[in-house]
Amino acid sequence: MTARDEQKEQRRQLIIEKAIELFAKKGYAETKIGDIARAADMSVGLMFHYFESKEKLFEEIVRHGAMRTNYPREMNFSDPLDYFEGFLKMLFHYSIEQPHIMYLFVIMGRIGFSESVPSDIKEILNGINQVEQSAEIIAAGQKYGYFREGDPYSLSFAFWSSVQGIMEQLAAFPEMRTKEKMPDYKWIVDIIRGKNND
Amino acid sequence: MTARDEQKEQRRQLIIEKAIELFAKKGYAETKIGDIARAADMSVGLMFHYFESKEKLFEEIVRHGAMRTNYPREMNFSDPLDYFEGFLKMLFHYSIEQPHIMYLFVIMGRIGFSESVPSDIKEILNGINQVEQSAEIIAAGQKYGYFREGDPYSLSFAFWSSVQGIMEQLAAFPEMRTKEKMPDYKWIVDIIRGKNND
C-alpha cells in the first residue's frame, strides 16, 4: 500500500463520511453530488474519479451500513430486554460523539420505501428484517413477563419505528445531541416493556 | 359556482389528495410531477393547468396541513395526559380508514429540515412548534405526577419524534394499517407517562 493509495483511500473515506451525513439529513434524492463535493471540499468532477456514480457511492454506504447496524443479531444477552436496551444504549450514546452510526441507522431505515434506491441495493438488505427478528424475541419474552402484552409484531414495529423517528430528528437537529438534551433510551424501551417490570 | 367550476375544484382536490399521499410516502424531491399526474390519471401538462408549479402545489398542501394537524392546540382536556392521548387516539384511529391526516402529519413533520422546501413555505409553520408547546404542558403536568421525570423538552422531543417515525412507517407500509396490526397509541404515550400512573 503506497502513500498514494493511502491518500486515495482517505479521500474516499472522507467522501463517504460526508455523503453519509448528507444522505441521512436530506435523503438520497435531495442530496446532490454537488452537495457532497462541497462538503468534501472538492470539485464535482473529482467525485467521479473516486466513485463511478452517485448510485455506486450510495451502494457502498449501504453495504457498509449493513455491517454496522446489524449489531443486535450478534449480541449476547442474558434477558431479552437487554437485546433492546443494549442496542439503544449504544445507539443513543454514540449519537452524541460519533453520529456516524446514527446516520447509518437513518439511511438504512429508509431504504425499504425509497423508490429511487435501485432494487439491487435493496437486495443487500434481504435477511436483515429488524422488525421480524425483534418480534420473535418479544414473543418469546412475553411468556416470562419481560414485555407488555400485545401483538409482538406490532410492538416490534412500534419500537423500531419510534427509534427510526428519533434518530431522524436527531440527525436533523444536532442541537439535541448533547448529554443534557438527549432523550433517555429507557423511555423508548418502555414502548415494549410497559409497566410490567422494574 | 358553475358546474364547470365545481368540476375544476374536484379535479384540484384529486390532485392534492394524490400529491399528499405521494409526498408523504416518498418525500418532496423524490415525488415527480409525472408521478402525481399518473396517480391522478392525467397528463403532465394538465397538472400545470391546475397548479402553477410543483412548489405551489406543495405550498397549498402545507397550508392545508397547517390547519388540520394543529389539532392539539384547540383541544380541551381535563388532565394533561388527555392532550396527548386524545391526539394520538385520533391520529391512530384515522390512520386506518382515512390516511389523509397521517399523510399530512408526515409531510408537516419533515418540512423543518427539508432544504428543497422554500423558506416562505417554512414560514407558514412559524408559531406551530409542537415540541415546544408540548414541553410546556409536560413541565406543568410533571408537578402533579402526570408525566415521568426528565427534561420536559427532551420528553416532548422523544414523544413527537416517535410519533413522526411511526406515522412515516405506517404511510410507507399500508399493510400495517389494520385494526389488528396497528400499534396501540397508549404504548407511545408511555414514553412520556412512564409508570407513574395507572
Next chain:
DNA sequence: TAATATATTGAATATAAATTCAACGAATAT
C-alpha cells in the same frame, strides 16, 4: 531529471425532470 502515472479542475455533454405552448376537442354562452 525524464518519463509515467495519478489527482484535479472546469468546461462540455447527457439525462431527467419541470415548465411552456400550440393545437384541438368539449362544454357553455349568446
Next chain:
DNA sequence: ATATTCGTTGAATTTATATTCAATATATTA
C-alpha cells in the same frame, strides 16, 4: 348554431443535475 371559453394532450423548451472528458498540475518511478 356559432362564437367563445375551458380542458386536455403531446410535443417543444428550459432548467437542474449527473456524468464525461480534455487539459493541466502534482506526485511517483526509473
